[in-house]
Amino acid sequence: MRPLDITRRDTATGPVLHVVGDLDYTHAPGFRHHVRQLTLTAGQCLVLDLSGLEFCDSSGITALLAARQHAQAADAAIILAAVPSNLMRTLTLVGLDQVFTIAPSADEL
Amino acid sequence: MTGRIGGREPTGEGAGTDAVFTSLLEDSAEELYESAPCGYLSTTMDGTIAKINATLLDWLGLERRAVVGRKRFADLLTVGGRLYHETHFAPLLRMQGELGGIALEMKTAGGRLPVLVSSAIKYGGGGEPLLIRTTVFDASDRRAYEEELLRRRQEAERARTEAEQARAEAEQAQAEAERARKQAEADRARLADTLAVLQQSLLPDTLPAVPGLEAAAHYHTASPDRLGGDFYDLFPVGENLWAFFLGDVCGKGPEAASLTSLTRYTLRAAAHHDPDPVTALTTLNDALHERYTASGDPRYCTCVFGVLESGHDDGHVTVRLASGGHPPALVLRADGHADLLPTPGGMLIGVFPTAPIGTAQTILAAGDTMLLYTDGLTEARTGPTRDALYGDDALYAFADEHAPATPQQTITALTELLDGFGDGLDDDTALLALGVPADPSRTRPTTDHPR
Structure with missing residues (x-):
């Protein structure tokens, strides 16, 4: 089990969270807590850079949905960037590829 | 005391020893009586003190003239000693004619002196009792020794009691730990049962x-x-x-x-x-x-x-x-x-x-x-x-x-x-x-x- 490491940088359009490690049953609560602490304003865009995500289970997907709910509550947008192929397959299977805006990389954002 | 001490033969080379020996022989009976390392007293049959040696007077801090003919033996004793003398000592002495090694306490200027008392009755030619001779040994060392023994015994007893108490407490703690362990096992079993029942409610049995x-x-x-x-x-x-x-x-x-x-x-x-x-x-x-x-x-x-x-x-x-x-x-x-x-x-x-x-x-x-x-x-x-x-x-x-x-x-x-x-x-x-x-x-x- 790898620890989850979250680093944040702020851009003109909003915060970018770089998520590295396993987003699973053990670490999802920490991620959700981190996201809840984010102050988002209307029109901002929260980017989750998932390029370093090594594993994501149903608890992790729930955490992504909670992040989406947090952004929506502030009238902000949310983008999943650099989604690993395993997670992309799962997101597609459960229909979330239709719900999240997905970007190939966080660098161009 | 007569004869030789320790069986040593007086020899020419032991001239100093001979001198000491001679001085011992010259020690008068009166001197021995007065300065003996124990107390002596003689009383009439009613207990009135007729004669008392200097050693005992010194122990008790009394003047001879305040004692002889004026006090009875029982007056020298503490209240407890007097009671014991009256109820046990004197009757036994009259009955047996002698009595030895009785522990009593005497009054002194500074407090009390534990003593061991032996008495014997002197009889006349017709067998009638004439007087009572009494020796008094200072028993404070012995009393201290007995007290020390008692204190030690009490300490040992206390230690034993404490050890027993500690053992009982340890046993109780062990029993409580055992009870807690059984409770935890019961709780775990109950939780496992609960989980099994819940799991069964989530899936069909068959x-x-x-x-x-x-x-x-x-x-x-x-x-x-x-x-x-x-x-x-x-x-x-x-x-x-x-x-x-x-x-x-x-x-x-x-x-x-x-x-x-x-x-x-x-x-x-x-x-x-x-x-x-x-x-x-x-x-x-x-x-x-x-x-x-x-x-x-x-x-x-x-x-x-x-x-x-x-x-x-x-x-x-x-x-x-x-x-x-x-x-x-x-x-x-x-x-x-x-x-x-x-x-x-x-x-x-x-x-x-x-x-x-x-x-x-x-x-x-x-x-x-x-x-x-x-x-x-x-x-x-x-x-x-x-x-x-x-x-x-x-x-x-x-x-x-x-x-x-x-x-x-x-x-x-x-x-x-x-x-x-x-x-x-x-x-x-x-x-x-x-x-x-x-x-x-x-x-x-x-x-x-x-x-």
């Missing part, structure tokens, strides 16, 4: 016998003390009409179990009200969304819900499926190949106010088996470093290779596959296989729940 259909299931629990997040069911909803579902809730543990419970009973109730698969899953989406996501706690499940309609003349069964974000069902056909039953466009259930539901239909003819599974199977980590996933393609190939197979054969083969994953299988996995027997006599359902 699958019902469905006429013209064979059913088999398997549930793999990744962690025995964690309630499962996977679920399945098979139940009648009308004449020749059976509903089934299989799914996976997000998360693990008690929270997942409560979500599973709500899901299972909502689907059962919905199916009895209207067995249409899309309607059942839509009802479930409404229930979960209202219960969790609307209050800021998004939770979801993925689920396949289906209806089997039997009673056709040729024995085939029609299947109508709906899916919310769940992996596609597989059908192991009688002719030896496998079909996927994709349900495109469906979305996980419970997170959005309205959820798109994907649908599919198929016909199970004699010898066909439909397999439903949760992603514990396809997400099992394989390979030497456990960094590859078993995957959908491998499962499809496995099904294609094993077709045709009865539901029980399918479940048995997959159970062996799961066992082969070892610790790469870190999620709960549910399997449900439904098929039409190639031989119509085989309709006994089987269920397999290793816990």
Whole structure:
């Protein structure tokens, strides 16, 4: 089990969270807590850079949905960037590829 | 004292010794009496002191003239000593004529002096008692010794009592620890019972016998003390009409179990009200969304819900499926190949106010088996470093290779596959296989729940 490491940088359009490690049953609560602490304003865009995500289970997907709910509550947008192929397959299977805006990389954002 | 001390012969070379010896011989009886290392006194028979030596007067701090003819022996004693003298000492002495080693206390200027007293009566020629001779030994050292002995004994006694107390406390602590251990064991057993009962409320104990259909299931629990997040069911909803579902809730543990419970009973109730698969899953989406996501706690499940309609003349069964974000069902056909039953466009259930539901239909003819599974199977980590996933393609190939197979054969083969994953299988996995027997006599359902 790898620890989850979250680093944040702020851009003109909003915060970018770089998520590295396993987003699973053990670490999802920490991620959700981190996201809840984010102050988002209307029109901002929260980017989750998932390029370093090594594993994501149903608890992790729930955490992504909670992040989406947090952004929506502030009238902000949310983008999943650099989604690993395993997670992309799962997101597609459960229909979330239709719900999240997905970007190939966080660098161009 | 007469004779020689220590048997030493006076010799010429011991002139000094001779001098000492001579001086001892010259020691008068009077001097010996007065300065003896013990007290002497003589009294008349009524106890009046007639004679007392200087040693005793010195011990008691008294003048001879204040004592002789003026005090009785008993006057020299403490109150306790006087009482004892009167009630025991004097009567015994009169009776026996002598008495030795009696412990008494005498009054002194500074307090009291513990003494050992011996007395003897002097008799006249006609046997009449004349006077009492008494020796008094200073017993303070001996008393101190006895007190020390007593103190030591009391200390030893106290230490023994304390040791016994400590032992009793240790025994009590041990008994309490034992009680606590038994309580903890009882609590653990009760919790295990509770978990087992809850788990049973999430899965059917046995699958019902469905006429013209064979059913088999398997549930793999990744962690025995964690309630499962996977679920399945098979139940009648009308004449020749059976509903089934299989799914996976997000998360693990008690929270997942409560979500599973709500899901299972909502689907059962919905199916009895209207067995249409899309309607059942839509009802479930409404229930979960209202219960969790609307209050800021998004939770979801993925689920396949289906209806089997039997009673056709040729024995085939029609299947109508709906899916919310769940992996596609597989059908192991009688002719030896496998079909996927994709349900495109469906979305996980419970997170959005309205959820798109994907649908599919198929016909199970004699010898066909439909397999439903949760992603514990396809997400099992394989390979030497456990960094590859078993995957959908491998499962499809496995099904294609094993077709045709009865539901029980399918479940048995997959159970062996799961066992082969070892610790790469870190999620709960549910399997449900439904098929039409190639031989119509085989309709006994089987269920397999290793816990």
